[in-house]
Every structure is written in C-alpha cells, then in structure tokens.
Amino acid sequence: MDRLLRLWTPVLLYHGSYPEVPPELGGKLHNVAPDQLVQHTRYLRKHVRFVPIDELVAAEKRHGLASITFDDAYKSVHEHVADALIAEGVPFTIFVNGSSLDGEILWRDKVRIAITNGWVEECEAQLPAGMKIRNLSFYKYTKDPRNDSAAVDAAITRFLEAKGALASLQPATIDRPEAFIDHPLVTYGNHSHHHYVLSSLTKEQQREEILRTEATLDGIPNIRRSRVFSIPFGERKHFNAETIELLKEHDFCAALLSRQRLNLRRRKLDGLPVLERFMPDDDLLGPQLIHFKRLASA
Numbered sequence: 001m002d003r004l005l006r007l008w009t010p011v012l013l014y015h016g017s018y019p020e021v022p023p024e025l026g027g028k029l030h031n032v033a034p035d036q037l038v039q040h041t042r043y044l045r046k047h048v049r050f051v052p053i054d055e056l057v058a059a060e061k062r063h064g065l066a067s068i069t070f071d072d073a074y075k076s077v078h079e080h081v082a083d084a085l086i087a088e089g090v091p092f093t094i095f096v097n098g099s100s101l102d103g104e105i106l107w108r109d110k111v112r113i114a115i116t117n118g119w120v121e122e123c124e125a126q127l128p129a130g131m132k133i134r135n136l137s138f139y140k141y142t143k144d145p146r147n148d149s150a151a152v153d154a155a156i157t158r159f160l161e162a163k164g165a166l167a168s169l170q171p172a173t174i175d176r177p178e179a180f181i182d183h184p185l186v187t188y189g190n191h192s193h194h195h196y197v198l199s200s201l202t203k204e205q206q207r208e209e210i211l212r213t214e215a216t217l218d219g220i221p222n223i224r225r226s227r228v229f230s231i232p233f234g235e236r237k238h239f240n241a242e243t244i245e246l247l248k249e250h251d252f253c254a255a256l257l258s259r260q261r262l263n264l265r266r267r268k269l270d271g272l273p274v275l276e277r278f279m280p281d282d283d284l285l286g287p288q289l290i291h292f293k294r295l296a297s298a
C-alpha cells in the first residue's frame with residue numbers, strides 16, 4: 001500500500017454519511033456510515049498526510065498526500081461525521097449546490113423519490129416527448145447530457161408536486177447558513193447552483209449556475225472557501241470546453257472529476273488543472289484502493 005500511495009494520489013469523494021439512509025433517499029444514494037468513514041481516514045493516514053484540496057492542487061509534489069471531499073452538502077455530513085473528522089484532525093471540503101440554501105430539494109433526490117415510490121412508469125408517461133432515451137434507465141437518462149437538466153427537473157417537479165410528494169419534504173442537503181461550520185479544517189466549495197449536467201446547458205446558463213452559488217457562498221459569514229470547482233456528476237461527458245473557459249474566467253484554480261480513479265501525474269484540460277476522485281463504498285478501504293488503482297492503470 002505504501003508503494004501504491006507513493007505513486008498515486010487519492011482524492012476521496014463522499015456524499016451522504018448517514019448511520020442509516022432515510023427511506024426516501026434509499027436505493028441509489030452513495031452513503032458511507034460515519035464510523036466506516038472515520039475508519040477510512042485512520043487507515044489512509046498510516047500512509048499519507050491529509051491536506052485541504054486547494055493545498056493538494058498547489059502542492060509541488062503530490063505523492064504522500066490525500067484529500068477528503070464531500071459533494072452535494074448532505075446534512076448528514078454536518079450532523080454525523082464532521083465533528084468526528086475534526087476531532088481526528090482531518091481537513092475536508094464540502095461542495096455545495098446553492099439551490100439547497102433556497103430550500104430546494106436537489107433534483108437528483110427527486111429522481112430518487114420517484115424511483116423509491118415505484119412511480120417511474122407513471123412519471124415517464126408525463127415527460128415531454130423525446131426525453132426518455134431508449135436502453136437507458138430512468139435514473140441514467142434523466143442525467144444524460146442529451147437532456148437539458150433544467151427541463152428534466154421541471155418535468156419531474158411537476159409530477160411530484162401533483163402527487164403531493166414534495167409538500168412535506170425538507171431538503172436532505174444543507175439549507176441554512178447557520179449550519180455551515182466555522183473551523184480551520186473545513187472548507188466549502190462550489191458544486192454549481194442546481195447540480196445540472198453543465199454540458200446540457202448553454203454557456204450563459206452554465207455561467208449563471210456557477211456564479212449563483214459563488215454569490216450564495218459569499219453571503220455566508222465565517223466560512224473558509226475553496227477555489228476548486230467540483231463538476232456535477234464529474235465524468236467527461238458532463239462538462240465541455242465552455243465549462244473550462246468559465247472556470248478559468250472566474251478564477252477557479254482546478255476542477256474535480258469523479259471517475260473512480262486515483263491521480264498519477266498532474267493533468268490540465270485547456271490550461272486548467274483537473275483532479276480525479278473516487279467514491280469509496282461503505283466497506284474497508286484498502287481492498288478498494290487496490291481495485292481503483294487497477295482501473296486507473298487499465
């Protein structure tokens with residue numbers, strides 16, 4: 001493991017950290033229980049030093065370093081695991097979708113609600129023509145770049161509102177400025193406003209997605225900010241050259257991907273540093289790292 005981590009730099013990506021995932025988020029939510037997550041950091045820190053993601057981007061030599069990131073800012077992270085990580089002295093960055101501060105339910109959670117309730121067929125029957133893509137599941141085609149995410153979100157929201165499924169639901173993601181943590185080990189970054197597939201939007205829509213969350217984070221007192229941008233969904237098809245142009249234009253220092261990989265060497269896309277991340281399962285970390293390393297070298 002020491003040899004692996006001397007060459008490959010891991011950036012871990014987590015989402016929920018519920019001891020038990022609430023039923024309405026069941027199914028597809030990526031969740032690592034708080035105890036297991038702390039075990040991951042204890043395991044890794046025998047081999048590496050944890051640094052905030054911005055420090056990792058700036059580091060001249062990355063080997064022997066690692067970073068912890070959380071996307072989507074699930075409340076469970078603040079409620080169940082943040083204090084434990086701070087007590088362990090582990091720095092971490094939480095990437096926020098600004099719309100959740102407006103009280104909106106993350107649209108991917110709406111997709112999960114439709115699936116969990118067994119409403120997929122009924123919902124599909126009410127989607128605008130052409131939105132359903134053959135041979136892809138509802139979960140997959142709703143985030144396919146061929147579908148304008150804003151239009152998909154609107155259609156699913158209409159459906160769930162008619163069902164009365166949204167009225168009593170609170171967002172599972174952070175929705176109050178007071179919940180943000182003021183601590184030197186905790187930084188907050190931009191994950192776009194609505195978590196839409198950026199490559200499904202025009203350049204100006206993308207700009208708005210990025211700048212709205214910048215403004216939201218600017219309005220939260222006493223937090224430490226990351227200049228790294230976490231790309232929603234994080235695969236190559238989920239952003240385009242315009243995304244990179246915008247990130248450079250608005251002074252981001254790097255973009256984070258999410259492709260189940262470790263980092264071997266520095267990489268840039270059109271001049272912007274990009275880093276790979278991987279999403280550990282709710283299981284022991286060591287065997288997973290070996291598996292991801294194999295993927296990365298394939």
Ligand SMILES: [Zn+2]
Nearest residue numbers: 071072232233
């Ligand atoms: Zn995300």
